[in-house]
Amino acid sequence: MKILHTADWHLGKRLDRFSRLEEQVLVMNEIVEIANEQNVNLVLIAGDLFDNFNPSVEATELFYKTLKRLSLNGKRPVVAISGNHDSPNLIDAPDPLARECGIILIGHPKAEVSPFEVEGFKIKQSAPGFIEIQLKNQDFPVRILHTPYANEIRLKEYFGENKEEELSNVLAENWKTLADEFCDQKGVNLLTAHLYMNKKGGPLLEEPEGEKPIKIGNADLIYSDIIPPQIQYTALGHLHGFRNIGTAEKPVVYSSSPLCYSFSEAGQTKYLSIIEAQPNQNVLFEKIPLQNGKRLARKTFDNVDTALEWLAENKNSLVELTLESETFLTAEERKRIYQTHYGIVHLIPKVRNLESNENELRTVNLNQDIQSLFKDYFKSKNNGQEANEDLINLFNEIKNL
The missing domain is CATH 3.30.370 (Barnase; Chain D)
Structure with a gap:
């Protein structure tokens, strides 16, 4: 199967007095065209869907129209989680209507998606922080562990009783429990999250200029080595440059924002990730450059x-x-x-x-x-x-x- 991973759309973003909406319309069209040309079976959008908690009417309209086109009116599942720029309640609000189009919107960590079925797929089973999707034309399921953004205090409230425990341990325990219960070798196993995550032993990655920072100090950093071994590909959002902080066999990928949103990103090429996956095999992924935008x-x-x-x-x-x-x-x-x-x-x-x-x-x-x-x-x-x-x-x- 093929999966498209994108993130950090920041719809409604401005650069000082300059609106980026016209550019965003063009790059959203480009993402839809790539999804269709590549015949992808699933789309993952890893947070920061909008640029602020109260997006404009134009940004909201562009978001839902793009998701509807990506979903092919229910034939292709689209899973979108909230990021630190998004209002989780706003993302959750239109959920019943979105599901009719095959769109799965997840605003809060540990959210539980009610099972449903549309033309192209069904939610086979779900649990807090987990969904399993069965595509109509596939003989194996897709399992997705999902962790939308929440600040450290809220994440600990969602995932653990011990508020003094390190956040990385809280996440590691939660992901391990879900992976051990649901992620066997008979399906494709994925994780999507909007987090500031680094590679153990590697340099600390810089957050984008102008981005609302997630990292506060270095006391409670999250490293990619806490991802369960069953996970074949991790789709991250938050950092705006494309990078794999995992391995070639088990990629942990920031797919990048679709446009350059600050001058610290000047000269960057923007990408999305196309993943080829099957059960019990290493995935293959390719970064596809995006052409639109100033x-x-x-x-x-x-x-x-x-x-x-x-x-x-x-x-x-x-x-x-x-x-x-x-x-x-x-x-x-x-x-x-x-x-x-x-x-x-x-x-x-x-x-x-x-x-x-x-x-x-x-x-x-x-x-x-x-x-x-x-x-x-x-x-x-x-x-x-x-x-x-x-x-x-x-x-x-x-x-x-």
């Missing part, structure tokens, strides 16, 4: 003309532009920059000379004329940056009122 670029220039030349050649991008100079940009320079490129998210003037003597900056000769005093004051408050001509003219205009 490029994010972080650029630094030391003069305006060079910046304008680059901007003119890279119109279809969203840009964080840093300009190093001795003085503030003039109003005319700013106007030229913004007229050349309409996708500038941040324009950051940067002082080139930060090596001025601090004591010198703070020493003011009170015998100077008022304009010289203003220049010294401005310089002392701006790390040695000189006031430009526009500022001096404005100062003189105010002085003469």
Whole structure:
């Protein structure tokens, strides 16, 4: 069987004043097209479906329309869990209607999905944190352990009486119990979760810039070695770059977000994962690059003309532009920059000379004329940056009122 794994859609996301919804429409279409071209049998969406607890009407409409298309109106199961950006109650709310279309929405950890049947499959059995799906055209079932996001306190409340026990131990015990009871070698066994998980002995992975952090310190980290041995593939969400923190035989995969959502992701290629699985065999998986969405670029220039030349050649991008100079940009320079490129998210003037003597900056000769005093004051408050001509003219205009 074939499985499509995607995550971190963040529908409704904005980058400062720029909406990403048009790009999201295009990349959602692309995901549906890949699912159909690859003839996948199951879709897993590992959390952060929306970008906030109260998504817009447009984002909500795009979400449900995309899921309905992915499900082929009940012929293909779609399992979506909530992430740390999602409201679990909102994800659970439309569940009866979603099930009519073959869509399984899971908002809370340890949720129990009531058995149901549609055209292409049925929920054969379920338990808190577990479902077993029987596809109509398969002679073996698919078992899924599911853990939507909840903070540490809530996860311990869901999974354990001992609130002092480490979270990794709580999860390990819960997953082991489910796997031992339900995951034999006669079916395909999967885990999907929205967690900050690392590989034991490997470097700690960076959470995306602008992402609501899950990790707080290093005292209670979760490592991939707690995943039960019966699990053939683990579909994770939260980190926005594609990576396998498991092994080739037992992949533990962050599939990446479908678009670059912060400038720390500038230059990244985005992917989804296509998995080929059968009972009692190692899975094969392939990362499929996604083509849609604007490029994010972080650029630094030391003069305006060079910046304008680059901007003119890279119109279809969203840009964080840093300009190093001795003085503030003039109003005319700013106007030229913004007229050349309409996708500038941040324009950051940067002082080139930060090596001025601090004591010198703070020493003011009170015998100077008022304009010289203003220049010294401005310089002392701006790390040695000189006031430009526009500022001096404005100062003189105010002085003469």
